[in-house]
Amino acid sequence: MEVIKLKMRNYAMLQMTECAPHIVSEISEHFCFEVPGAKFMPAVKKRIWDGKIRLFNRTNGELNAGLYESLRKFAAERGYGIKVEEGKYGYPYDKNKVPHMAFQEFIESLNLPFKPRDYQYDAIVHGIENKRSIILSPTGSGKSLIIYILARWYLAQHNMKLLLIVPTTSLVEQMYKDFYEYGYDVEKNVHRIYSGKDKVTDCPIIISTWQSIYKLGSPWFQQFGCIVGDEVHGFKSKSLSSIMNKSTEAEYRFGTTGTLDGTTVHKLVLEGLFGPTYTSVTTAKLQEDKHLAKLDIDIILLKYKRELCQLTDGRTYQDEIDFIVQYEKRNNFIANLATRLEGNTLVLFNLVDKHGKVLRPLIENRLKNGQRFFFVSGETKTTDREQIRNIVDRQNNSIILASLGTFSTGINIKNIHNIVFASPSKSQIRVLQSIGRGLRLSDNGSTTRLYDIADDLHIKSKKNFTLLHSAERVKIYAREKFPFKITQVPI
Numbered sequence: 001m002e003v004i005k006l007k008m009r010n011y012a013m014l015q016m017t018e019c020a021p022h023i024v025s026e027i028s029e030h031f032c033f034e035v036p037g038a039k040f041m042p043a044v045k046k047r048i049w050d051g052k053i054r055l056f057n058r059t060n061g062e063l064n065a066g067l068y069e070s071l072r073k074f075a076a077e078r079g080y081g082i083k084v085e086e087g088k089y090g091y092p093y094d095k096n097k098v099p100h101m102a103f104q105e106f107i108e109s110l111n112l113p114f115k116p117r118d119y120q121y122d123a124i125v126h127g128i129e130n131k132r133s134i135i136l137s138p139t140g141s142g143k144s145l146i147i148y149i150l151a152r153w154y155l156a157q158h159n160m161k162l163l164l165i166v167p168t169t170s171l172v173e174q175m176y177k178d179f180y181e182y183g184y185d186v187e188k189n190v191h192r193i194y195s196g197k198d199k200v201t202d203c204p205i206i207i208s209t210w211q212s213i214y215k216l217g218s219p220w221f222q223q224f225g226c227i228v229g230d231e232v233h234g235f236k237s238k239s240l241s242s243i244m245n246k247s248t249e250a251e252y253r254f255g256t257t258g259t260l261d262g263t264t265v266h267k268l269v270l271e272g273l274f275g276p277t278y279t280s281v282t283t284a285k286l287q288e289d290k291h292l293a294k295l296d297i298d299i300i301l302l303k304y305k306r307e308l309c310q311l312t313d314g315r316t317y318q319d320e321i322d323f324i325v326q327y328e329k330r331n332n333f334i335a336n337l338a339t340r341l342e343g344n345t346l347v348l349f350n351l352v353d354k355h356g357k358v359l360r361p362l363i364e365n366r367l368k369n370g371q372r373f374f375f376v377s378g379e380t381k382t383t384d385r386e387q388i389r390n391i392v393d394r395q396n397n398s399i400i401l402a403s404l405g406t407f408s409t410g411i412n413i414k415n416i417h418n419i420v421f422a423s424p425s426k427s428q429i430r431v432l433q434s435i436g437r438g439l440r441l442s443d444n445g446s447t448t449r450l451y452d453i454a455d456d457l458h459i460k461s462k463k464n465f466t467l468l469h470s471a472e473r474v475k476i477y478a479r480e481k482f483p484f485k486i487t488q489v490p491i
Contacts, residue, residue, distance in 0.1 A: 003081040004071075006061075008089035010248035014068060016061030017085060024058060030074050031055035031063070033265035053265055055272055064245075064272030066132055066253070068092035089251075093275075096129050103128075110152060111183050116145060117291070123280040124149050132253045132275025134232070138283040139258045139436025140292045144178040146280070147228055147256060152184075154252055155204050160225030163250075164207045165243065167234040169194045169382045170406075172207050175230065179205075214239040218246040226252035232270055233257045233429050244273040259432040283439070284481055290446070292439040297477055297484035299452045299470070300337075302330060302491045309457045309464075317465045324455055324466060325355035325423070329491050334422050335362035337451060338399050339371065343417030344392050347401045348434055350423035352377045356403055359422065363401060376402040392416070404430060414440045420451045424465075426472035432480070456488075 004027075005018035016024070031054065038044050038051025056063050063071065075082050084091050103125065107116065116124070119137075123146050127133050137143050151162050166172055172192050180186045191201035193208035199216065210229075213220075227247050229235065232255040244253070255274035260267050271277060286292040308327075312320050324330060338347050347363070349355045360375050367373055372395065374388045385406070392398050393415045404423065416438040425431060438448040454470035463471075477484045 001079065001081045003083050004075055005083045005085060007085040007087050008065065008092060009062065010089055011251050011253075012065060012245045012248050014063045014065050014071070014092065016063070019061070023080060024061075026078070027063075027071070027074065028054065028056050028058050031067070031070075031268070033268075035265065036263055053269070055268060065092055066275045067268065067272045069276050070268065070271070093130065093132070096131065098125050098128050106153060106156070107149070110149065112145075113181065113183065116149065117142065119281040119285075120146050120149075123278065124153070126278050127254050128153060130275065130278075131251060134255045134257070134270055134274050134277040135280055136260070136277055137256060137258065137280040138286060138292075138439075139433060140440045141258075141281055141286060143230065143256045143258075144175060145182065147175070147230060147254070148179055148182050148184070150254060151205060151226070151228065154226045158225050160249065161203075161223050162205050162226040162228065163221075163224045163247070164205065164228045164230065165210050165213075165235075165240075166207065166230045167210065168406075169209055170385050171230065172209060173382055173386060175207050210235050210239055210243060214242050216246075218248070221246040222249045224250050226250055227254075229255040229274065231257055232274070233260060233266075233433075237269055240273060241269075258436055259429050261427065261429045283436075287439075294447045295435065295439060295450060295482050296447060297450045297452060297482055299454055299474065299484055299486040301454045301456055301470070301486055301488045302333070303456045303488050304491055306459075309459050312457050312464060313459050313462075320457065320465050321351075321424070322354065325349075325351055325358070330453075330455075331355075331359055331362055333489075333491065334359060334420065334453065335366055338363055338401075338420055339366040339368060341418045341449075343396050344398045344415050345400070345418040345420065346416050346437055347399065347420040347422055348404050349401070350404050350425070352379075352403055355423065356401060359401055363399060367399075370397055372398040374398065374400045374402075376400060376406050378403060378406060380406065404434065416440070416448065418449050418451065421453055421473075424453075424455065424469045426469040428476055431473055431476050435482075452484075 002020055002023060004016065004023060006014050006016050009015040033053050035051050035053055041051065043049040044051040055067065072082060120142055123135050123137065127135060127150050135146060137146065147164065154162055164175065166175060172194055176186055176190055176192055179190060189203055190205045190207060191203035193199055193206060193212050195212065221243065224247055227244065227250045229240065253274045255270055267277065283292065287294055312323055334347065338345050349359060356377060364373055376385060376388065388400065392400065396415065419434065419438045435450060452473060455466045457464040458467055
């Protein structure tokens with residue numbers, strides 16, 4: 001039997017120490033992926049890059065330690081053996097044993113305001129036992145509590161600090177607030193880092209945006225024995241890799257997200273940094289157990305007149321988007337819909353200047369019956385976003401017009417009754433994360449309604465770009481078993 005010899009170079013990287021050349025070639029090919037849509041990227045068009053991501057470095061034999069399980073399966077399928085050399089950093093996936101009674105006592109010692117649900121408990125135990133994991137848990141499942149208990153357990157067992165990385169400043173503040181509400185002395189134990197904040201602290205927990213720290217040198221990251229990334233699907237791959245690869249002393253690595261994008265390369269990139277994926281619970285299960293609201297989807301298919309279809313025929317995707325977001329009748333339809341719905345409504349758009357700022361006056365001019373209106377984009381201050389969230393959580397007659405970049409990920413609004421997709425998208429992550437904004441149970445109902453605005457500009461059998469995107473969203477709804485209906489509306 002041919003054997004692949006390797007060692008833990010550090011807690012971030014495996015390194016091949018002895019391996020037959022043909023096996024090296026096989027490993028290199030196995031962990032090489034073409035990026036979806038790469039052929040359209042400028043770097044590929046200019047032949048600066050071949051559009052492929054290579055997770056295995058043939059030059060130095062390095063592979064992210066989180067891919068050990070994938071490597072082991074690769075070897076087993078081909079009849080190769082693996083031998084791990086003993087070293088300072090031990091063996092890949094050295095596991096902890098978690099005595100049930102001792103862990104129960106630890107949970108009780110935290111004096112939490114509520115008991116963790118069974119799936120949260122199982123996810124925490126899984127994380128502790130395996131030391132590394134991508135914890136896949138839908139929006140509304142209580143990821144922050146999972147993170148909090150993991151953090152408290154780690155600090156109770158180890159002397160090194162813990163770094164919690166999030167994609168936005170809003171999430172820094174939200175996580176800080178969540179830890180406070182769980183009963184933690186955050187002023188003493190938690191330091192926040194984002195623009196302008198000091199990066200040196202004695203606090204055992206640091207919560208930071210990845211943008212604020214990824215350029216820091218390796219010595220700064222070596223103070224951490226545990227790294228937690230929340231909403232990791234929203235991180236830039238190179239920046240996240242830089243952080244994780246510089247955190248060479250972080251034996252414990254946990255990433256949390258509500259969804260992955262469905263591609264193998266996205267899954268493996270994240271697993272390489274954090275470890276294999278663990279699914280804590282599904283949205284369907286949370287809905288069945290009445291932890292999340294039910295979802296009804298109305299796909300409103302806007303059917304354009306033939307002469308308008310001809311205007312976009314043969315145009316680029318961007319040309320079609322520019323036409324759609326600027327078309328007055330479409331924007332008036334959205335504004336009328338948003339102001340006629342009962343309860344709190346979240347209207348999500350993509351382009352701030354071309355679309356969001358066009359919709360804003362149209363909605364404002366149609367407000368009635370005491371409706372309150374809020375506009376949120378990247379320019380909106382974190383404190384203002386938090387204030388809006390608090391107001392909406394207390395009221396039932398508000399409209400939030402928000403950019404996808406600010407409100408589709410990581411914002412907890414417990415009182416949303418309607419969601420309007422005003423911009424076309426086919427991204428699985430964006431669609432599911434956006435839906436998740438409205439699935440938290442409110443005091444006023446257990447069903448959320450999504451209005452998905454689709455655009456039919458096709459001529460004969462040739463479907464337009466955004467109509468094809470709508471078809472991709474329908475596939476997502478069907479796969480997630482969300483009930484939906486399609487209504488055609490002439491426009």
